[in-house]
Structures are given as C-alpha cells and as structure tokens.
Amino acid sequence: MxxxxxxxxxxxxxxxxxxxxxxxxxxxxxxxxxxxxxxxxxxxxxxxxxxxxxxxxxxxxxxxxxxxxxxxxxxxxxxxxxxxxxxxxxxxxxxxxxxxxxxxxxxxxxxxxxxxxxxxxxxxxxxxxxxxxxxxxxxxxxxxxxxxxxxxxxxxxxxTGKKPSEKEYCVCVECKKRETKCLFKEGKVCMGPVTYAGCNAPCPESRTPCDGCRGPLPDRNIGAEVQLLKDHGITEDDLKLIFSKYNNVAEKFEKVKDEVAR
Amino acid sequence: MSHQGFTLEELTKLEGHAKLSVEMEGNVVKNTKLEVYEASRYFESLLLGRDYREAPAITQKICGICSVVHTLASIKAVEDALEFTPSEQTVDLRKLLLYASNIHSHTAHLFFFALPDYLGFGDVIELSKAKHAYIHLALDLQQMSSDMVKIIGGRALHPVTPMIGGFHSVPDEKKIAALLKRLEGVKRLSLRTARLFSGLEVPELEARSRHVCMKNKNEYALYDGMITSNDGIIFRPRDYKKNIIEGVMEYSNSKHAKLRGMSYMTGALPRLNANYAKLSDDAKALVKKSRLKLPSNNPFHNNMAQAIEMVHFADEAKSILEKYRNGMKQEKYAVTPREGEGVGCCEAPRGLLFHHYGIGSDGRIKYANVITPTSQNAARMEDDISIFLPTMHGKPASKVKLSLEMLIRAYDPCFSCSAHFLELNLKKK
CATH class of the missing domain: 3.40.50.700 (NADH:ubiquinone oxidoreductase-like, 20kDa subunit)
Structure with missing residues (x-):
C-alpha cells in the first residue's frame, strides 16, 4: 500500500x-x-x-x-x-x-x-x-x-506497511481464550459482553469486573446487557453512570442511552 | 544572556504541561511564576452523586504514573468515612503494592527524565542509541517493578484489584513465588541504581526550606502515619485542612498549597531526612557511602534520596512477601455504607497525597477534595528558583536553562496530577 x-x-x-x-x-x-x-x-x-x-x-x-x-x-x-x-x-x-x-x-x-x-x-x-x-x-x-x-x-x-487491524469483538472472547471463569457466575456485574476487546481481559482474570474502558462495540447487544445488569439489581440511574463512565459524549452514546432508558 | 531580557521556551522531560516565568531586576529575582497550563479536569466534581465504591477507579485516572497511590489514598478516605478497618493481610498487600509502584515511578523519573542531564545526553532516546549500559538497567528495573504491580494489581497502570475493604483477588502461592523472583532482580538493580545516583555531582543549593512528610514509629512511613515537618509541626491527616491552605493562582491551573503560611517541600528527600533511622541496613550503608549528608536542604538531592528509597522499599517488600510464602487467603469484606466524612493520606512517589470525601447515608459521594504532591511543591519550587537563579549569575543562558530545568525535574513534578510541559519565560529588566 x-x-x-x-x-x-x-x-x-x-x-x-x-x-x-x-x-x-x-x-x-x-x-x-x-x-x-x-x-x-x-x-x-x-x-x-x-x-x-x-x-x-x-x-x-x-x-x-x-x-x-x-x-x-x-x-x-x-x-x-x-x-x-x-x-x-x-x-x-x-x-x-x-x-x-x-x-x-x-x-x-x-x-x-x-x-x-x-x-x-x-x-x-x-x-x-x-x-x-x-x-x-x-x-x-x-x-x-x-x-x-x-x-x-x-x-x-x-x-512493515500493513494497516493495523482493530479487534472487533468483545472482551468475553478473550476471557474464553484465557479460560477465565465468568464473573456473572459469581454475582458480579461485568461490562465485558459489550466492550471492545484487545486488552486480553486482565480485569476479569484478576476477578475484577470489566468497567468498559475500551468503549462500546458497534454491534453489541446492549438490550441483553442492560437486562443482565437489571437482574443483578442495578438501578436505572446507575445504568447511565456505568455506561457513560468512559464515553460521556452525546452523538456516540445516544443510541446506548436510548437502549438503557428503554 | 542579554540585558534586554530573553525568553526560553519549553522545559521538557516532565510529566505534564507547564511553563516558568521569572522576572529579574539586575541579579535579584523579583517574581517567579510556575504556570501549569495542563487542562483542568475538575476531578472533585466528577465524583459527586456517584457510589462510594467508584471513587478509587475514577480518581486513579488523575495520574498515569502514580495511579496506585491515588487508588490507595482514595480507598483509605472511603474506609475512614465508613469507619471500616481493613485486615492485616489487606494492609500488607497494599503496602507491597505501594513499594512496587514507588520503585516503578522512581525508575521512570530517575532514568527517563533526570539521568540524561547528568550524563550529558539530550534525552533517554540518545542514551538508548548510544547503547549506553544504563539503558538496560533502566528498562529491566522498570520491567520487574511494573511486573510486580501487575501481578498484584491486575494491570501495571491503573490497578484494578484494590477495592473498598480489600482486594478483588489476592496472590496465591504461585504468584507470591513469582513476586519474590521479580523482587530479587529489583533489589539487585536498585542497588546499582542507588550507587550510580549517589555518586552523581549535583549543583549546590542550600534552600533551608520546610520539609513535610509522613512519619510513624514502626517504619519508614508510606501507607500511614502523622504529618510532620522538620520545624516541629505535627498533625493527623484528618486535620489537613486546618494546616494546609490551597490557594488558586490567577496564572495557573494548579493550586499552590502552603502549610501554615509557608511554602514547603514534600517527597523523597523530606522522607529520607526524617526517617533515616528506619531505613534497612543496606539502604543505610548506601547513605553512609554517598555524598549525601543528612539532613540535606538541597532539593537536587531528591534524586539521590529516591534511589536510596528504592533499595529500602525492596527490602521492606521482601519481608512482607516472606510472611506469605504459602499464599494469601481470599477474605470477605463486610463494608456497609453510612453517612460520614473521611481523609486518606499516603506518600506518593513525589510526596504527600490527600483524598477527602463526604459520603451520604445512601452511599453517594457528596463532597470530594484531593491535594496532590505537585500542588504542594509548586510554591516551594518557585521559592527555590528565586534563591538558585542569582547563584547562576554570569553563566551562559543554555547553562542557566538546563540548571533550572534540572531543579524543577528534581522535584519529580507531575503536572497532570496537579491540574502538565514547561515553557521558560525569563524576563530581565
């Protein structure tokens, strides 16, 4: 190229x-x-x-x-x-x-x-x-x-003249690769299912929930994640705080906010 | 140096963006302004309304290089507010994390920012290209110390395992063995580093300043203790507000703190001056063999003090690890939210760090205040420059600029913490 x-x-x-x-x-x-x-x-x-x-x-x-x-x-x-x-x-x-x-x-x-x-x-x-x-x-x-x-x-x-490729899958994939036990199974609340991978999932590996620091994946199933979090006792107000922690920016986040509000 | 005055731009090799202006009349410094133009991030306001458990993960983002100590000071402040006392194992693991991260931070500062000046290299990139023996020393020490932080904290920067009450996970037998292995290397390379830095010739500067640090009767204090000064002031961290006043300077995004009306220095040199008796035998032996005469009033000696501290921290880390050779046990932490106010103080690599929160009965943060080491050192740096500059009279401008930069770098300032890049603006009348 x-x-x-x-x-x-x-x-x-x-x-x-x-x-x-x-x-x-x-x-x-x-x-x-x-x-x-x-x-x-x-x-x-x-x-x-x-x-x-x-x-x-x-x-x-x-x-x-x-x-x-x-x-x-x-x-x-x-x-x-x-x-x-x-x-x-x-x-x-x-x-x-x-x-x-x-x-x-x-x-x-x-x-x-x-x-x-x-x-x-x-x-x-x-x-x-x-x-x-x-x-x-x-x-x-x-x-x-x-x-x-x-x-x-x-x-x-x-x-070497290659365009680097972005990792378009979620953190869960990297947890599976590392054989890390899912945090939801311990009653913890994790943002891994909707978050860009590429970090090699160090947080779940040390039993700490992913807090979504790499941002939301475009084809994520936000609705399912929201339901999971609600099932774990997270309130509407906290959902917004959790989802906006690293990307509190209107146009990128509007869709997520809509889904959280639904 | 022309008599009409001149402008030197860009003081570099610092964490963050700042600029220095000095006004002189003849050989007398009329005014020194350390202007931090690093953008303000308003951290204290970002916490309001959030759950108390979120405070450490958010405030650690104040700083990339001292994220461990922000995390711990934040946790301590919350625990103080909730009247929670952590277990002995938790405190030991926190201290271990603090020792490892302080060694990592000291390594980065000493080799990447400070050393090239002393060896006559422009920067660490030149040092690396010259295939200088010290580059591998620096990188290996950084690798091993940051590995230790990673093993305990989950990540080398912005650690994730520490939480209110304790840790999400604690090192098992295998991890303790891995930590001990890294630590062996850290100790060996720290000794080399300390010998290197204690042999360096530094500029003379008798600053006679107020030195402030944490002190306790059991150890060289980093994790807890009383705040003490070299002129007899002593108070509990909880009483910081009665003693430390932070002023807003119209020219800076960093606040300037004073202790009972006086500028002061905080960091490795004040710690070493006050805690010499608590040093490990190897660290004490290094001080005796060095050019350092304690107590020292020369801020340039801060670099030597950092290097000696690394040896001591390695020894302290070893004694903790040996206590847990069979691995740590995962404990349960019963933390319950209640209304309260708490202060958490720790010694960051570059000095005292205070976190202070008010928490409502619903567990929401309703007040937050953070005082960083660099905002405490800022006024002292200005005063030191005013004393130091006249001693440089008649020296070439390039030498003056380098020496001033070295003085500011000796403080290991972290301008992203305090609100980051230094430009020098020297006005001569």
Whole structure:
C-alpha cells in the first residue's frame, strides 16, 4: 500500500502529542521495556515532550500518537494543525477515542466553582470531546490505559506497511481464550459482553469486573446487557453512570442511552 | 544572556504541561511564576452523586504514573468515612503494592527524565542509541517493578484489584513465588541504581526550606502515619485542612498549597531526612557511602534520596512477601455504607497525597477534595528558583536553562496530577 512506500523510504517521523489526560498511555508505551530500544532505533521520534528536550512541533509527521481528549481551545487548534501535517493519525487511548474520564464533566454540574473557589486563567471549552469530533482519525487504540503489546503491534505493522487491524469483538472472547471463569457466575456485574476487546481481559482474570474502558462495540447487544445488569439489581440511574463512565459524549452514546432508558 | 531580557521556551522531560516565568531586576529575582497550563479536569466534581465504591477507579485516572497511590489514598478516605478497618493481610498487600509502584515511578523519573542531564545526553532516546549500559538497567528495573504491580494489581497502570475493604483477588502461592523472583532482580538493580545516583555531582543549593512528610514509629512511613515537618509541626491527616491552605493562582491551573503560611517541600528527600533511622541496613550503608549528608536542604538531592528509597522499599517488600510464602487467603469484606466524612493520606512517589470525601447515608459521594504532591511543591519550587537563579549569575543562558530545568525535574513534578510541559519565560529588566 501507499503507506509502505512512503514510510519505508526513510525512517518514519513519529510524534507523541498529549492533550487532556492522565498521561498514563505514554507510560504504558514506556512499558515496552527492552522492545522500546528497537522502536528508538527504527523510527525517528521528532516530537515527544515527555522524553525529549528538543521537539519539532511545526513539521510533518508520518505517524502521530494523539493522546487525550480535547478540552481547551489551545488543544483544538493544535489538533487541527497536527492533522494537516500527519499521514497516519492514531487516537491513542480512551480519552482520545471516547472522551474518557475527563468527559465526565460534560454532565457534571457547577464543576468550576466546586474545584476552584475563584477562577484562574481558564481556557476550558464547554465540552470535553473525543478527537474524531474535530478531525479524521486513521486508527483507534482504545483502553484506559492502552495495552503496550497493542502499541508495539501497531508500530510493527506500520513499519512493515500493513494497516493495523482493530479487534472487533468483545472482551468475553478473550476471557474464553484465557479460560477465565465468568464473573456473572459469581454475582458480579461485568461490562465485558459489550466492550471492545484487545486488552486480553486482565480485569476479569484478576476477578475484577470489566468497567468498559475500551468503549462500546458497534454491534453489541446492549438490550441483553442492560437486562443482565437489571437482574443483578442495578438501578436505572446507575445504568447511565456505568455506561457513560468512559464515553460521556452525546452523538456516540445516544443510541446506548436510548437502549438503557428503554 | 542579554540585558534586554530573553525568553526560553519549553522545559521538557516532565510529566505534564507547564511553563516558568521569572522576572529579574539586575541579579535579584523579583517574581517567579510556575504556570501549569495542563487542562483542568475538575476531578472533585466528577465524583459527586456517584457510589462510594467508584471513587478509587475514577480518581486513579488523575495520574498515569502514580495511579496506585491515588487508588490507595482514595480507598483509605472511603474506609475512614465508613469507619471500616481493613485486615492485616489487606494492609500488607497494599503496602507491597505501594513499594512496587514507588520503585516503578522512581525508575521512570530517575532514568527517563533526570539521568540524561547528568550524563550529558539530550534525552533517554540518545542514551538508548548510544547503547549506553544504563539503558538496560533502566528498562529491566522498570520491567520487574511494573511486573510486580501487575501481578498484584491486575494491570501495571491503573490497578484494578484494590477495592473498598480489600482486594478483588489476592496472590496465591504461585504468584507470591513469582513476586519474590521479580523482587530479587529489583533489589539487585536498585542497588546499582542507588550507587550510580549517589555518586552523581549535583549543583549546590542550600534552600533551608520546610520539609513535610509522613512519619510513624514502626517504619519508614508510606501507607500511614502523622504529618510532620522538620520545624516541629505535627498533625493527623484528618486535620489537613486546618494546616494546609490551597490557594488558586490567577496564572495557573494548579493550586499552590502552603502549610501554615509557608511554602514547603514534600517527597523523597523530606522522607529520607526524617526517617533515616528506619531505613534497612543496606539502604543505610548506601547513605553512609554517598555524598549525601543528612539532613540535606538541597532539593537536587531528591534524586539521590529516591534511589536510596528504592533499595529500602525492596527490602521492606521482601519481608512482607516472606510472611506469605504459602499464599494469601481470599477474605470477605463486610463494608456497609453510612453517612460520614473521611481523609486518606499516603506518600506518593513525589510526596504527600490527600483524598477527602463526604459520603451520604445512601452511599453517594457528596463532597470530594484531593491535594496532590505537585500542588504542594509548586510554591516551594518557585521559592527555590528565586534563591538558585542569582547563584547562576554570569553563566551562559543554555547553562542557566538546563540548571533550572534540572531543579524543577528534581522535584519529580507531575503536572497532570496537579491540574502538565514547561515553557521558560525569563524576563530581565
């Protein structure tokens, strides 16, 4: 494909850019450990403020790992500018893909006065948005945090000229692969049946319910999940809180909300 | 350095986005502003109306690198409000998680952010390309310490097993053996790290600042204790509000905290100064052999203190693991919601962390407040810069910039915690 010829000619220029987030997905990238030296040897990291002293913030990039949600005008301006200069833009982590935990403020009341008694120099936008509300995204790397093995797979794929494939099935599939006992059988409430896989289901494996951090799968059976949760004593109000924890964003979530309300 | 003044942009290799402005008149610093322009996420308001059991999983997202300690401080605050006392095994496992995650965080900060400056490399990428011996030390130590967090917590970042009351699952005999194996490596590599960092020559700076940390009579305190200062202040974490005032700066998205009207330092150096007697024998021996004379007032020594702490934490972790060689037992936790207010405090890698919640009789959160280490250190960093900058008089601008960055990095600031990226704006009159 075109990307191969383009990226393989010279060392790919890769940038890691951070917006509103906890920056955990960057630390997850560092957890590639010894594999990271191979990444450093094979790509040119031209912009990564967290690791580098001198960063090319105006140049063109082959691949960008865009972390975080858009919550300030400054971020939105940067995002749009980066998109124009980037061949392959990755929405890196749940904040970039869905809005994540920062987007919870889209439904919080009086959030400013509650946290800051008098307002500092704020530039916050009215809503916290996933990046595809403003620019085209070439690949979604979901998870709070992302999984470092997936990050490595994506880089290797890009370097060898393949478009990385997204895992379009639910967390339950990975639980079955690992032979993890279903949490519903222990009376716990799990979001695995309606959540994107790709994490290798570490939470159910450690007996912790999936809380849906990779976001809702498009062809999920939401109605059945809602019924399961209700059967386990979850109230209407809590259903909304559970389903909106990582993707509190209107248009992406409207359908889910309708089904929850039904 | 021109006399009309100049602007240096971008202080880097930090967790988060911030910028520094200094105004000078001649050689006297008139004003120092540490401006955090990391976007505010209003965490305290995000919790309102949610079930108390959700607090740890949401507040851990305040920070990617210290998510373990946010999780634990949050759990402790809820348990304090609900008047629940965790079992001895639970407390041991929480401490173990805290030791492993503090080693992981110290490793990342020391090698990825701080060390390249001392060795004359631009960054860790250059260090890696030079095939420098220290790169594998860093990566292997990170691997083994983060593996320990993963084995206990389910994930290396944003752990999932800790819950109000205890743990969703606890390590069995096999996992304890796996942890002991990792720990052997962690101890060996921590010793190398501590020798490396205690031999580094750091800039001189006698800051004579107020140092604040947690202290208790049994151990080098991380999980619980009284808040104490080097000038005799002592209070319970529950009384933090009477002692620590957080002010909003019109120029920053991070609050600036003061303790009874004074800026203060929190983190590894205050801990080491106050708790030296509680160190393990190996860690004590390292201090004796190092350039470090305790108590130290030089914030640059924070890096050395972190490295020495890693050895101590490894030793403490070992004594816990040995107690549970046959595996931990899955316990039942009887937590019931009730109306109450609670404070949870722990030592994060970069200093004191407070979580404070009010919970209604329906188990819903109705009040939340979080004070992070970086918002406590912010005012002290500004004061240190004001003392340090005049000592750099006549040095080339590039050297001044690097030294200031090293000073700020020595604090291991986490600007995403405090509201993240540093730009330096130096105005000279």
């Amino acid at each position: 075109e990307m191969k010829s383009e990226i393989m000619k010279t060392k790919a220029k890769v940038a890691f850019i951070g917006m509103t987030s906890c920056k955990g997905c960057f630390f997850e990238f560092l957890l590639l450990n010894r594999r990271i030296t191979a990444v450093f040897d094979n790509v040119q990291i031209t912009n990564f403020w967290m690791l580098k002293e001198f960063n090319d913030k105006r140049g063109k990039y082959d691949v960008v790992f865009m972390d975080g949600a858009v919550s300030t005008d400054r971020e939105l301006e940067e995002l749009k500018s980066v998109r124009e200069r980037t061949k392959f833009l990755i929405a890196y982590g749940t904040c970039a893909c869905w809005g994540g935990v920062p987007a919870l403020r889209n439904s919080a009341v009086n959030y400013r006065s509650l946290v800051y008694p008098q307002e500092p120099k704020f530039t916050s936008r009215a809503t916290v948005d996933p990046i595809d509300r403003h620019v085209k995204v070439d690949y979604y790397m979901r998870g709070c945090p992302v999984n470092e093995d997936e990050a490595f797979e994506v880089i290797v794929n890009l370097l």
